Amino acid sequence: MHLKFAAAFLIAGLAAAISGCDQAPSPVKQLQEARKVAESGTDKPWERLVALEVAAKAAQDQCGKEQGFFSFTYCDELTPPAKLEAKLLKLALEQGSKAAYGFAFLQAPYWAQDFQMDFTSRLLSIAGESAGQKDDRLVLRAAGRVLRDGTYVLKDTQRAASYLGLAWALGEEGAARDLAAMYGDINDFQNAYLWSLRCMAACANAYPSDKIEKRLDPATILGIQKLAGDKTVLTVSASNIKGQS
Numbered sequence: 001m002h003l004k005f006a007a008a009f010l011i012a013g014l015a016a017a018i019s020g021c022d023q024a025p026s027p028v029k030q031l032q033e034a035r036k037v038a039e040s041g042t043d044k045p046w047e048r049l050v051a052l053e054v055a056a057k058a059a060q061d062q063c064g065k066e067q068g069f070f071s072f073t074y075c076d077e078l079t080p081p082a083k084l085e086a087k088l089l090k091l092a093l094e095q096g097s098k099a100a101y102g103f104a105f106l107q108a109p110y111w112a113q114d115f116q117m118d119f120t121s122r123l124l125s126i127a128g129e130s131a132g133q134k135d136d137r138l139v140l141r142a143a144g145r146v147l148r149d150g151t152y153v154l155k156d157t158q159r160a161a162s163y164l165g166l167a168w169a170l171g172e173e174g175a176a177r178d179l180a181a182m183y184g185d186i187n188d189f190q191n192a193y194l195w196s197l198r199c200m201a202a203c204a205n206a207y208p209s210d211k212i213e214k215r216l217d218p219a220t221i222l223g224i225q226k227l228a229g230d231k232t233v234l235t236v237s238a239s240n241i242k243g244q245s
Helices: 004-025 026-038 046-076 082-094 098-106 114-130 134-149 157-169 174-185 188-204 210-211 218-227 237-244
Strands: none
Touching: 026 046, 026 082, 046 082, 046 098, 082 098, 082 114, 098 134, 114 134, 114 157, 134 157, 134 174, 157 174, 174 188, 188 210, 188 218, 218 237
């Protein structure tokens, strides 16, 4: 009896799941439209990629709510094809989209990582031409990290510091963590301390300011703390630290 009930319940669930997919709820229809748009033309590829991802997320969320236990079977089909995503991203990179460069170098999923080698030189060119606009911050951070790590280019700590510092000044808070890590790795504890103060919670595990303080004398600590609040100060040295005493 229990087996018959369980079988009937399972069959009913499958029928409901199939019926739900056939009816295609509104988010699924929106995804279908977004995919059609994504597959057509070459203009505004970054905007089309973003619209596709947003529509896919909404459709997957809706499908998960409706299908429940069966979502793993039906909702995976709502994931955009990686080839289509890669095509749009490549077009966006070729067209110089700053947001696309930030995504490809800072948040890249597996299907985007292959583009990094091909577009590193272009990334550095765009960063070098930056006029210090707010929408440059991700490109500057990405360029700074590439130079910091020596990824497909010669490592250049000085240029990396310049780009990362400017990215932070434009509002990219994560650049402070990159700088704290970079200066800590090269044992420049004065600048590591400066950026760990600015990084705050994000640096708690990697370069906590209280541990760096153990490597500095009290006068240096106080001087850097005073300078940390001045956003025009991107590096510290013995001379400007001494000027705070």
